[in-house]
Amino acid sequence: MNIFDNSKPSIGGVSPARIAEVREAEAAIFRKARPKSAAKIGNGLPGFFGGVPMHWMNDWPTPFPILVDSAKGATITDIDGNRLDDFCLGDTGSMFGHSPPPVARAIRRQAGRGLTYMLPSEDALAIGPLLQQHFGLPFWQIATTATDANRFALRVARAVTTREKILVFNGCYHGSVDETMVRLVGGRPFNRPGLAGEFRDLTRATDIIEFNDLPALEVALRDKDIACVITEPVLTNCCMVLPEPGFHEALRKLTCAAGTLLLIDETHTISTGPGGFTRKYGLQPDLFVLGKPIAGGVPASIWGMSEDVASRYAAYFRTKEPGYSGMGTTLSANPLQFAAMRATLEEVMTDKNYAHMDHLARRLDAGLTAVIDRCRLPWHVSRVGARVEFICAPDPLRNGGEAEAAHAPELEAAIHVALVNHGVLIAPFHNMMLISPATTALQVNRLITAFGAVAARLAA
Missing domain, CATH: 3.40.640.10 (Type I PLP-dependent aspartate aminotransferase-like (Major domain))
Incomplete structure (x- = not known):
């Protein structure tokens, strides 16, 4: 049974008003947790066009980009001391973790x-x-x-x-x-x-x-x-x-x-x-x-x-x-x-590391799917090895046209900022999450819990 009122416009099964409410509240939480970052980057970095070294840094849906102090393994720490479980991992650039010891x-x-x-x-x-x-x-x-x-x-x-x-x-x-x-x-x-x-x-x-x-x-x-x-x-x-x-x-x-x-x-x-x-x-x-x-x-x-x-x-x-x-x-x-x-x-890039990555990715896939089912949201999860993505549309996609139609930028932005406030970072341009050799089961569990809290709030 579809619990959503189809007579009202929705984005991924969630009303635009609800999405805007969540995003506004989460933006305020984000700013409050990052006073140093707000002072240093809130109005842009001096000397850079658009206030950032590369223009797509402004595409993060957070009120301003996170100013990183350090990254190690599968964790990022910003200059305000906020620690994030990193599932973005440089949008694959750091897929094997930040600064793998052999590298x-x-x-x-x-x-x-x-x-x-x-x-x-x-x-x-x-x-x-x-x-x-x-x-x-x-x-x-x-x-x-x-x-x-x-x-x-x-x-x-x-x-x-x-x-x-x-x-x-x-x-x-x-x-x-x-x-x-x-x-x-x-x-x-x-x-x-x-x-x-x-x-x-x-x-x-x-x-x-x-x-x-x-x-x-x-x-x-x-x-x-x-x-x-x-x-x-x-x-x-x-x-x-x-x-x-x-x-x-x-x-x-x-x-x-x-x-x-x-x-x-x-x-x-x-x-x-x-x-x-x-x-x-x-x-x-x-x-x-x-x-x-x-x-x-x-x-x-x-x-x-x-x-x-x-x-x-x-x-x-x-x-x-x-x-x-x-x-x-x-x-x-x-x-x-x-x-x-x-x-x-x-x-x-060893068989042992990939076995660890695949095991936790399967766990993440199952956990996110269970949340979506529990909240009765018209979403689904896709996975290719250690790469997992939740998609705010009900069915697996067949082609690029369907993928474009399934993209829900306003909804995805609200989810992204809310997850950051729960201590989790995912890719900014789509809902991609990566498991690295350094990622732990505890981090995966925290992501599933955070996703559950955000999804329940949106579906309420």
Whole structure:
């Protein structure tokens, strides 16, 4: 039985008035608990445009950003002494916890040996084989962000196929790669709204269809003019969308038949296991990208190629016109990255740590689901490995269009601030929570309890 009055507008089953009431009350609690932060950052940090070092820091729904004093393991402490159980973990950048001890030791060791010199260190000797062992592909390159890695991999795809167009799925996220900044509106492709300074029609060289839509994929690949399909295994930077049974197998079969390369971006789905979703579910990409947590929080990313792509690209490179390839940045593949990445691959991304993460993520999934059922809210929980998300819509989502419709920013903002006031931090841009090797069962229990209190208040 639906306990909500459908004659009145609601957001995720909660009245707008109730949401506004909760958010206003929680904002006052937040400010009262942070007098030092309010004085130092309440009116913005001096010297920074918009008062913050990066514009998206203003997207946190708290009255002003939390000014961090320190972070360790799965805990953040602000300058007012407030301790938060951190389930955001830098939106995956610190997925293995803040300053994992092996990474911290590696950074200290390397700091005395030089931070960058455009040459490999001995750690680089170990990293190549480690990447092969973890992720399967034989040839790798190091970059600084997943955006860079995706951009470089797409250049290779276009070079070896001599095709211009790429294909993405509606709702995808691949950093700030220009070509992927498109969306479907009423079934038609458009540039994503809000792009700054964008004067090009990005849909000219980018096709876009819905995730899980195999008939649309077959049509899109029919003309054999797509260089590369770039996708996450699971849509993550929206309300989470899981692949339907058989989707990835069909995606691989159709791309092979069309001579189209397949790029799997595991930057968020590395939560699945040591080799990501790709290894756990036996995906066979031509190109592979992973950013954010690969060096334990030090900015770094990797991109890999299959034997076939590497051979074709080597042949292309031998015959291309001399000059700059448009790939590479000076600080990419520096020895600090090598040191942190080696420590992460050898000592942090272990089966034991992932077993701990998966166990607690299952516990969190079950706990949040029980709260939603108890409060009779029309929400559900999705999970990919150690990545858990509650979605303020009743049913599992099939594609990016449904994910966009399920997004409830006003409601999610109220929940976020209320959870902060209960001592819990989750991701600001969607309702994502991560379990790290440092996360404890007690922290998970506190999150479930806090979520229960907030949900009951909203549902009352």
